[in-house]
Ligand SMILES: Cc1ncc(C[n+]2csc(CCOP(=O)(O)OP(=O)(O)O)c2C)c(N)n1
């Protein structure tokens with residue numbers, strides 16, 4: 001059923017956004033987008049504002065990733081849009097359904113040199129699934145509905161619309177289109193059967209589950225497939241926590257042993273990129289399960305590559321009627337490697353060193369984090385340690401920047417996470433270098449009463465760059481930061497609070513104070529600059 005609506009361009013856009021379940025906007029002010037504010041303000045639609053457009057897009061992305069619904073950022077024309085491009089690109093790499101609505105200089109005098117007159121589309125087209133200028137107000141509901149459908153259709157991703165000034169300011173009436181509904185992509189049954197037969201017959205299979213397993217709401221189907229075929233499961237990105245850490249098939253630390261020994265590696269819902277040695281697992285056969293045919297790898301030839309709705313594919317794996325090899329010995333072997341690695345980790349996480357090493361920060365943090373806490377990583381080595389030592393207990397609780405590896409997600413992701421989950425712990429793990437990109441947005445968080453905890457691993461350097469550069473050249477440049485800088489005082493000045501911790505024994509009480517503070521609170525941990533995250537490649 002369609003409905004007719006009347007209003008200015010902002011009101012027409014908002015009606016379509018609401019109909020699709022968009023529940024808030026993230027923005028930084030600019031006259032070109034005032035009608036969107038006017039509609040939101042009059043309609044009781046929440047507006048969260050930020051101090052840099054990158055934070056608006058990252059906040060929208062956090063909403064999209066955590067809640068599996070569209071996240072919205074509204075950016076003013078020209079510099080507003082260009083400041084959002086790293087966020088859009090991250091969303092593109094992460095397949096996050098983000099909608100960016102941009103202002104745009106007036107069309108009727110295009111070419112005469114209006115303020116911020118530029119065509120955004122050639123800039124955003126390569127990092128969006130769809131980018132369009134909507135020239136007429138009565139076309140806005142159609143454009144918004146269709147853009148959101150594109151964003152939510154697997155393989156998901158960001159979309160962009162801009163509205164010339166006169167289109168968004170003028171009044172019109174328009175049809176509000178009915179929601180089209182997104183049909184599941186039907187996978188090819190032969191490819192599914194091939195995959196199931198391979199996994200069932202394997203002696204030492206391994207599953208690696210990535211972000212699309214969560215995004216595609218396929219967590220239960222993953223668990224059913226793993227249990228039915230008795231396959232150990234590792235995870236990355238938003239897939240982390242898909243199986244709770246205490247599940248007999250959940251593994252995290254024995255990855256090297258697993259990938260070295262496996263005869264079949266099943267990679268589900270994540271690309272065969274640098275994080276997975278480009279899909280090269282030695283002699284093991286690769287099964288690549290993707291949510292759309294476009295996601296099949298071009299650089300490797302997997303033994304099977306079913307593409308389509310992940311729930312359907314994983315359910316078909318679980319229901320595989322043929323014989324299954326027994327994997328009990330393989331699982332036991334991995335479990336003992338996992339337990340040994342856990343014991344080593346536990347020692348590192350308890351170490352009483354001076355200066356503090358990052359491992360101890362995570363040892364203490366684990367004692368105060370609730371099972372449903374959202375943890376956000378923004379930084380270099382300090383965040384690599386977070387990935388190693390934190391164990392997300394539920395899916396949809398771990399936000400990393402993803403394969404685009406963009407520093408600066410911190411406060412934007414924190415804002416999106418707090419808005420998504422008003423009652424949970426939100427904890428940002430930040431390098432001191434990363435802090436420089438977004439810390440000013442603590443002001444936005446404090447002013448809008450969005451408390452979060454920020455733990456800075458303050459080693460006084462761009463650690464992930466300094467150590468490799470020294471290893472490569474014997475010297476380093478452009479890799480130092482001011483040592484022992486009081487990032488906690490920055491946060492206090494911006495309306496939050498915080499403290500600096502230099503002794504391992506003081507970490508626990510400081511973290512407890514942070515979670516009780518009720519305002520943005522930064523724990524500035526002075527960590528050992530000599531400590532480098534061990535990597536097999538210097539350019540990881
Ligand atoms: C926007 C952006 N600029 C630069 C980089 C390159 N880079 C990756 S990690 C890193 C160092 C991060 O330093 P810090 O946040 O202090 O964490 P540490 O490694 O010291 O723990 C840099 C500069 C990047 N990934 N993204």
Ligand SMILES: [Mg+2]
Pocket residue numbers: 431432433457458459460461462463
């Ligand atoms: Mg650092």
